[in-house]
Amino acid sequence: MRLLLAEDEKALSKALVTILERNNYSVDAVGDGQAALDYLEADNYDGVILDIMMPKVDGITVLKTIRSKGNCIPVLMLTAKAEVDDKVLGLDAGANDYLTKPFHTQELLARIRAMTRTQSAQTDSxxxxxxxxxxxxxxxxxxxxxxxxxxxxxxxxxxxxxxxxxxxxxxxxxxxxxxxxxxxxxxxxxxxxxxxxxxxxxxxxxxxxxxxxxxxxxxxxxxx
Missing domain, CATH: 1.10.10.10 (Winged helix-like DNA-binding domain superfamily/Winged helix DNA-binding domain)
Structure with a gap:
């Protein structure tokens, strides 16, 4: 399964790529929202892990942009913010799930499995x-x-x-x-x-x- 990771914290991004690859995911990592949009335009992914606070284009704008184009790819939002309003904003913009930093690796993996499960079920196992x-x-x-x-x-x-x-x-x-x-x-x-x-x-x-x-x-x- 192929994922796009959009996270501007370099240390966290590197750690997440390592974790995901060890769990048999293929990962492309980008550090800003514009790069995320470019990658999503150029290629097909099974899911996106999207940080909200990113340079150039923020995560919410990225999400709204791909949803406005009819792209139904599963999206998991990441943020350091824990306020309810931010979660609502992300979910209302079309996110499939929401995870607040810091988080446990097992929870991240479980949420990725959950958000991609419906899509996986639509393809032959x-x-x-x-x-x-x-x-x-x-x-x-x-x-x-x-x-x-x-x-x-x-x-x-x-x-x-x-x-x-x-x-x-x-x-x-x-x-x-x-x-x-x-x-x-x-x-x-x-x-x-x-x-x-x-x-x-x-x-x-x-x-x-x-x-x-x-x-x-x-x-x-x-x-x-």
Missing amino acids: RLQMGNVTLDCASFELSTPAGSFRLANKEFQILELLLRNPHSLISSERLLEKIWGYDSEAEINVVWVYISYLRKKLSALHADIQIKATRNAGYSLEELP
């Missing part, structure tokens, strides 16, 4: 193609021959391919989607993870394959 099944809740890749629990980025790549069967997805797109715009990862890391997935699919005697098309990208295809 299991993806299938050929004799291959990917369980999006457990990260388990399986065929009648056995199963593997995928690492976070392996899962995200295969999920993207399974949701877009027979569609070419470029290495650059995979790098941006899985590792994030600001990642320092090099393009060959995509090939490395594709290689991992191919080995697992082969070991499971899958009847589908990740096909590489020169200078175009990768697609999921049935074996000939």
